[in-house]
Amino acid sequence: MTASDVHPPLAPAAKLIVDGVSKWFRTPRAEVHVLDNIDLRIAEGEFVCLVGPSGCGKTTLLDIMAGLTKPDEGLVLADERKVEGPGRHRLVMFQEPALFPWLTAFGNVMFGLKRKPGLSNAERRDIADYHLRLVGLDKFRNVFVHELSGGMRQRIALARSLAPDPRVLLMDEPFAALDAITREQLYGDLQDIWRKRRKTIVFVTHDVREAVFLGDRVFLLSPSPGRVREEFNIALPRPRDLHSPEVAAVVQQITLALRGHLPASQDAAA
Amino acid sequence: MKRALVVFAFFAGLLLIWQLAAASGRWSPVLLPPPRAIALYLWESLWDGTLLDAAAVTMKRLLIGYFIGVALGLPLGLLTSTSEHMQDTVGALALGLQTLPSVCWVPLALLWFGQTETAMLFVVVMGTLWSVLLATDTGARNIPPIYARAARTMGSEGVDKWTRVILPASLPYVVSGMKQGWAFAWRSLMAAEIFVTILTGFGLGHLLQYGRELSAMDQVIGVMLVIVFIGLIADKLLFSPWERFLHRRWGTGLK
Numbered sequence: 141m142t143a144s145d146v147h148p149p150l151a152p153a154a155k156l157i158v159d160g161v162s163k164w165f166r167t168p169r170a171e172v173h174v175l176d177n178i179d180l181r182i183a184e185g186e187f188v189c190l191v192g193p194s195g196c197g198k199t200t201l202l203d204i205m206a207g208l209t210k211p212d213e214g215l216v217l218a219d220e221r222k223v224e225g226p227g228r229h230r231l232v233m234f235q236e237p238a239l240f241p242w243l244t245a246f247g248n249v250m251f252g253l254k255r256k257p258g259l260s261n262a263e264r265r266d267i268a269d270y271h272l273r274l275v276g277l278d279k280f281r282n283v284f285v286h287e288l289s290g291g292m293r294q295r296i297a298l299a300r301s302l303a304p305d306p307r308v309l310l311m312d313e314p315f316a317a318l319d320a321i322t323r324e325q326l327y328g329d330l331q332d333i334w335r336k337r338r339k340t341i342v343f344v345t346h347d348v349r350e351a352v353f354l355g356d357r358v359f360l361l362s363p364s365p366g367r368v369r370e371e372f373n374i375a376l377p378r379p380r381d382l383h384s385p386e387v388a389a390v391v392q393q394i395t396l397a398l399r400g401h402l403p404a405s406q407d408a409a410a
Numbered sequence: 411m412k413r414a415l416v417v418f419a420f421f422a423g424l425l426l427i428w429q430l431a432a433a434s435g436r437w438s439p440v441l442l443p444p445p446r447a448i449a450l451y452l453w454e455s456l457w458d459g460t461l462l463d464a465a466a467v468t469m470k471r472l473l474i475g476y477f478i479g480v481a482l483g484l485p486l487g488l489l490t491s492t493s494e495h496m497q498d499t500v501g502a503l504a505l506g507l508q509t510l511p512s513v514c515w516v517p518l519a520l521l522w523f524g525q526t527e528t529a530m531l532f533v534v535v536m537g538t539l540w541s542v543l544l545a546t547d548t549g550a551r552n553i554p555p556i557y558a559r560a561a562r563t564m565g566s567e568g569v570d571k572w573t574r575v576i577l578p579a580s581l582p583y584v585v586s587g588m589k590q591g592w593a594f595a596w597r598s599l600m601a602a603e604i605f606v607t608i609l610t611g612f613g614l615g616h617l618l619q620y621g622r623e624l625s626a627m628d629q630v631i632g633v634m635l636v637i638v639f640i641g642l643i644a645d646k647l648l649f650s651p652w653e654r655f656l657h658r659r660w661g662t663g664l665k
Contacts, residue, residue, distance in 0.1 A: 255570070
């Protein structure tokens, strides 16, 4: 059964399609409805942000797109093929760097490359070095993970996700654990890299400003069960300035919308 | 330099106390020979070959048995960490047998294999296997799940995942398990050699036991020192490099 049997051809060049995805977490004591009938259509080269408060199932949704979790209903299509499991075409950058301590910075970047067929080892090394330069850490090539700062680790994790040239990059609050200064540097890096490489990126965050600064489109999710409430096109020109009034205006608009979708008790938290 | 001096002073002090005690004449020289007698014994048996031959026999048994134990324990530990059934069966068996002091295998090994090399090897394998198995199992279970998730998205599955992610990630546990396995193997082999005479090879344990039978205290203490020495060397050669490697990579134990 190919994807086209299940699904008639949709909008052209939809890179990633989430179609009617629902998910429940069942424990012996409770059943939690995490995601309810999620539909997303993400185009080639698009930078999409999923924003919502904690508990809205955005990480679960990202896991489902990655193929790490199976949806209970619905399906995910990547390049018109049903996602059945994780694969190197959809690399994930996690909230923790998830770097391997037994490898150097270079070794970590090489990990995904080594598993990518059709390259010679010399090419793999060149690609890894290129990406270390891209994130500005070529001097730290032979350093072990514990010797790097938190921001450096996330940079290496970014290089590791980009190096095998995935079709889609899935990012799960990758900068949430960093301090504000480091985070802003990484926003800049990510925006630069995205402009150079035109990757399709799905970026999950609870920070509206982050989403507005980075995204072409922002999807607003609300919790229990997780639903896509609204969609915003961010028409601001790039490169953007995190502290510009234009960004702030859109942030305010989305934040207000987000409050509207929350139960009263969570109002303050949003 | 100062540290070396302290070490030297400590051991010189010990020797001096020993020498004084032996020279005081309160105890029979048969029970407490002076340090010189032990040095003499070591010197002579080193040159006539008895000590080196015995050490070689013992080390051969130990190394072969140990590597068999590790070669079985590592994959079995990885298996028990993945499958519930393996955990309930092999895992439970390992946990039970690990509590059994490995000397307790000696009578069984003798009945099964007779007074042979195989019996010795069996005891060493039993000393090693269970602690390596359990340590590997614990190690693999304690890997942060995020490592496995990251590896899967990067296309690491099956054998590659086991050898390139799970095994290196559980290395800190595995190395301490291997160290414990080594200690158990070493102790159980010594016990077996003291209990059992085996005609095919005359190990350090036998040498120790004959020292007792001949009431040759210089031989008893001399062989004990050799056993301690070999234990120290093994620790330095076999495990210190691994531990340094782990500290360097994981950033643990650094000042």
